[in-house]
Amino acid sequence: MDRVAMTEEAAVVLRRLRVAHGPLMFHQSGGCCDGSSPMCYPAGEFRTGASDVLLGNLAVPGVEEEVPVWMSVSQFEYWRHTHLTIDVVPGRGGGFSLEAPEGVRFLIRSRLLTEEELAAL
Amino acid sequence: MATYAAPGADGSVVRFAPRYDHYIGGEYVPPATGQYFENPTPVTGEVFTEIARGTAADVDRALDAAHGAAPAWGRTSPAERAVVLNKIADRMEANLEALAVAETWDNGKAVRETLAADLPLAVDHFRYFAGAIRAQEGGISEIEEGLVAYHFHEPLGVVGQIIPWNFPILMAVWKLAPALAAGNAVVLKPAEQTPASIHVLLDIIGDLLPPGVLNVVNGFGVEAGKPLASSSRIRKIAFTGETTTGRLIMQYASENIIPVTLELGGKSPNIFFADVAAAQDAFYDKAQEGFAMFALNQGEVCTCPSRALIQSSIYDQFLGDVVKRTEAIKQGHPLDTETMIGAQASNDQLEKILSYIDIGKQEGARVATGGARADLGGDLAGGYYVQPTIFEGDNKMRIFQEEIFGPVVSVTRFDDYADAVKIANDTLYGLGAGVWSRDANTAYRAGREIQAGRVWVNNYHSYPAHAAFGGYKQSGIGRENHKMMLDHYQQTKNLLVSYSDQALGFF
Numbered sequence: 001m002d003r004v005a006m007t008e009e010a011a012v013v014l015r016r017l018r019v020a021h022g023p024l025m026f027h028q029s030g031g032c033c034d035g036s037s038p039m040c041y042p043a044g045e046f047r048t049g050a051s052d053v054l055l056g057n058l059a060v061p062g063v064e065e066e067v068p069v070w071m072s073v074s075q076f077e078y079w080r081h082t083h084l085t086i087d088v089v090p091g092r093g094g095g096f097s098l099e100a101p102e103g104v105r106f107l108i109r110s111r112l113l114t115e116e117e118l119a120a121l
Numbered sequence: 122m123a124t125y126a127a128p129g130a131d132g133s134v135v136r137f138a139p140r141y142d143h144y145i146g147g148e149y150v151p152p153a154t155g156q157y158f159e160n161p162t163p164v165t166g167e168v169f170t171e172i173a174r175g176t177a178a179d180v181d182r183a184l185d186a187a188h189g190a191a192p193a194w195g196r197t198s199p200a201e202r203a204v205v206l207n208k209i210a211d212r213m214e215a216n217l218e219a220l221a222v223a224e225t226w227d228n229g230k231a232v233r234e235t236l237a238a239d240l241p242l243a244v245d246h247f248r249y250f251a252g253a254i255r256a257q258e259g260g261i262s263e264i265e266e267g268l269v270a271y272h273f274h275e276p277l278g279v280v281g282q283i284i285p286w287n288f289p290i291l292m293a294v295w296k297l298a299p300a301l302a303a304g305n306a307v308v309l310k311p312a313e314q315t316p317a318s319i320h321v322l323l324d325i326i327g328d329l330l331p332p333g334v335l336n337v338v339n340g341f342g343v344e345a346g347k348p349l350a351s352s353s354r355i356r357k358i359a360f361t362g363e364t365t366t367g368r369l370i371m372q373y374a375s376e377n378i379i380p381v382t383l384e385l386g387g388k389s390p391n392i393f394f395a396d397v398a399a400a401q402d403a404f405y406d407k408a409q410e411g412f413a414m415f416a417l418n419q420g421e422v423c424t425c426p427s428r429a430l431i432q433s434s435i436y437d438q439f440l441g442d443v444v445k446r447t448e449a450i451k452q453g454h455p456l457d458t459e460t461m462i463g464a465q466a467s468n469d470q471l472e473k474i475l476s477y478i479d480i481g482k483q484e485g486a487r488v489a490t491g492g493a494r495a496d497l498g499g500d501l502a503g504g505y506y507v508q509p510t511i512f513e514g515d516n517k518m519r520i521f522q523e524e525i526f527g528p529v530v531s532v533t534r535f536d537d538y539a540d541a542v543k544i545a546n547d548t549l550y551g552l553g554a555g556v557w558s559r560d561a562n563t564a565y566r567a568g569r570e571i572q573a574g575r576v577w578v579n580n581y582h583s584y585p586a587h588a589a590f591g592g593y594k595q596s597g598i599g600r601e602n603h604k605m606m607l608d609h610y611q612q613t614k615n616l617l618v619s620y621s622d623q624a625l626g627f628f
Contacts, residue, residue, distance in 0.1 A: 030524065031595065032285065035363030036363075041369075078517070101341045111483060
């Protein structure tokens with residue numbers, strides 16, 4: 001049982017970004033403007049620590065290593081009952097996230113976890 | 122009523138260039154890579170200009186220009202700099218309509234707001250800091266007889282500023298005015314969603330500043346923002362945006378040991394105590410308008426009152442009244458002066474708002490009004506419009522905890538004062554809050570207990586210069602919009618002077 005998944009369209013973009021930038025990571029943002037969006041960085045670019053939780057690792061077909069998805073612990077407290085799917089839409093910008101110059105933007109789609117799923121996590 | 126002609130069309134008050142390069146050293150310089158990106162207007166979704174796609178090489182060039190200009194600019198007298206800032210304000214005021222229409226076209230917001238708020242506030246901001254720098258004093262302390270500590274304000278030198286897309290000109294001015302007043306040279310990166318209007322501003326005011334004092338490098342965060350924020354050649358970085366990028370910028374700043382100011386958003390509570398409805402009078406009307414302020418700027422405001430807390434005893438009546446008020450909000454062409462709510466700034470912003478409306482419904486929140494994309498038809502069919510939306514639900518729901526950055530308010534009820542403050546403070550953020558009550562004691566106590574940097578009491582969404590603005594908790598570090606911002610752009614030089622000719626007697 002996973003907390004986080006991705007769409008096929010997002011996987012296509014991730015494969016492209018992997019070629020251009022090397023291993024990747026996500027950190028889910030909160031707050032203003034481009035907030036509440038998943039930010040994609042070269043692995044290790046964003047320093048995670050005790051204030052973060054690893055939501056899961058995405059196995060992207062065609063990409064050797066998994067892509068970890070992080071969120072701050074405090075934000076996770078409000079999100080833990082939901083399952084997240086990383087999708088991608090046409091768009092512009094978003095912090096220092098790697099996909100922005102390609103004219104696309106990663107986006108979170110959410111659904112409620114069922115009681116069985118929550119028990120399994 | 123009036124509808125402004127679209128920029129570039131016959132009769133328009135403003136015209137955009139077909140292309141904008143970087144503004145470096147007082148002139149326009151093509152990007153090192155020769156690449157540009159298209160800039161669409163959110164009003165119709167159509168591309169209206171292209172923008173230089175900046176990279177590290179362009180940032181370096183801008184930093185060269187800034188370092189060339191900073192020493193002389195930093196030595197000018199406060200009076201000289203104040204004159205420049207006042208001239209900038211005068212020019213902006215004389216061109217206010219053109220700037221307002223340009224801002225609306227770039228961002229999608231209603232021209233009614235850019236004419237009445239964004240631009241007048243920006244003009245006043247330059248005047249405020251022109252006055253503040255003239256009035257600023259250093260300090261002299263007589264530590265003991267013959268030993269005197271002098272405290273001087275000195276500019277930092279070259280600073281970096283990264284601007285958000287929700288108030289492209291006003292947020293740039295909030296950062297520029299204090300930085301320039303304090304004698305710094307600036308390298309500024311506008312948001313890639315709204316990169317054009319600042320160039321209309323530069324056309325109007327560029328000649329008033331010595332070349333290199335203000336440099337603008339366009340581009341994407343990862344390609345232009347990162348080289349700026351991580352440069353060892355800036356003495357400070359200021360950023361308005363979201364939490365993850367804010368943390369990343371702090372990391373870069375830690376590598377260079379430079380200060381940051383961060384404004385990172387919020388989930389601001391707007392609290393309506395029962396006595397608000399004690400009479401059906403002008404104040405009750407004002408409070409309803411205060412609720413509807415969630416739709417200001419299409420909800421794309423860090424301080425959007427996106428959580429409304431209504432006391433149980435008036436809940437049904439007040440909610441019924443504000444639903445009517447919200448449904449009376451006129452959505453339409455952003456260049457129509459009657460339009461109250463315009464377009465969201467970008468397609469991905471629209472998609473994000475819709476994804477939140479979706480999760481809100483899944484979590485069991487009730488849609489009291491709105492709840493979908495708005496199709497305005499005609500040439501606006503390609504624009505990014507959302508119906509003003511009111512949800513009823515519980516403060517634990519994600520729509521109560523995450524900044525949607527759209528015209529969406531989540532409403533819940535509270536029983537008593539303690540309950541109100543508890544719910545208000547149950548959030549990661551602490552930027553803004555609103556308190557509405559006819560009882561001064563209640564309003565005062567609540568205002569002091571809410572963990573937020575700005576609490577509006579019996580008003581909302583007012584941003585006058587000289588009222589400090591900034592966040593508690595995860596909403597950021599530092600205060601803008603006030604003379605204390607000068608401190609964020611200045612070093613303190615202490616000269617400790619002995620006027621004694623007596624040795625200490627140690628050696």
